[in-house]
Amino acid sequence: MSQRAPQVSQFGSVDPAPPSKLGNIEAWKHSLVDEEIPLFQRMRNVFALRNEGSDDSCLALCFGFESKSALLRHELAYVLGQMQNKVALPSLIERLDDVNEHVMVRHEAAEAMGAIGDISVKAMLQKHLTDDNPEVSESCEVALDLLAWCNTDEWNETKW
Ligand SMILES: [Fe+2]
Numbered sequence: 001m002s003q004r005a006p007q008v009s010q011f012g013s014v015d016p017a018p019p020s021k022l023g024n025i026e027a028w029k030h031s032l033v034d035e036e037i038p039l040f041q042r043m044r045n046v047f048a049l050r051n052e053g054s055d056d057s058c059l060a061l062c063f064g065f066e067s068k069s070a071l072l073r074h075e076l077a078y079v080l081g082q083m084q085n086k087v088a089l090p091s092l093i094e095r096l097d098d099v100n101e102h103v104m105v106r107h108e109a110a111e112a113m114g115a116i117g118d119i120s121v122k123a124m125l126q127k128h129l130t131d132d133n134p135e136v137s138e139s140c141e142v143a144l145d146l147l148a149w150c151n152t153d154e155w156n157e158t159k160w
Contacts, residue, residue: 010051011082016075017043019051025060032064032072042072050079055087062091070102077105081112089116093124096136107135114143117150 006014017040020028028045031037046064049057061083064076077095080088095101095109110128113121125144131137 009047013082015043015047017041017047019047020044021048023048025049025052025054025057028057029060029063032061032076033066035068039069039072042067042069043075046072046075046079050083053083055085058083058085058087062088065091065095070105073102073105074108077108077112081108081115084116086116086118089113089118089121092116093121096124096128096140103133103135106131106133107139110136110139110143114139114146117147119147119151122147 006018009015009019020041023031023045028049031042031045034042046061049061058080061076061080065073067073067076073095077092080092092109092113096106096113098106101109106128110125113125122144125140125147128140129137129144131140
């Protein structure tokens with residue numbers, strides 16, 4: 001393997017771009033919606049914000065949902081699931097619930113909502129179990145099962 005082979009992140013994933021070393025939350029945040037900046041660089045900033053791990057960096061990632069790139073928005077949803085921070089839930093709910101959003105982003109938002117593991121999103125995931133897009137409905141199904149698995153006491157139905 002070359003010296004520059006991608007490293008396994010602190011989240012156990014091999015990311016599509018190594019985290020930026022230079023910059024700060026504010027600069028990385030605004031870069032996300034700057035369509036002039038190459039996607040690779042913006043992805044590096046996404047992973048730098050994820051590794052930062054604070055509420056502020058989480059909200060900076062949520063701000064990035066204004067980007068025109070569906071691929072980037074999908075990546076944002078993915079890392080927000082990895083971060084497992086509830087402050088991202090309002091933005092993730094909005095992405096899932098927006099029928100004009102790209103199906104890839106809606107799918108990843110649903111999975112991230114499951115990964116965060118907070119029972120408050122149950123009704124929203126249930127709402128989209130009948131979504132026309134199987135990528136969305138199946139992601140909601142998986143996310144609900146994960147929520148049930150993580151919250152057995154709070155879950156109304158005894159599924160397990
Ligand atoms: Fe995905």
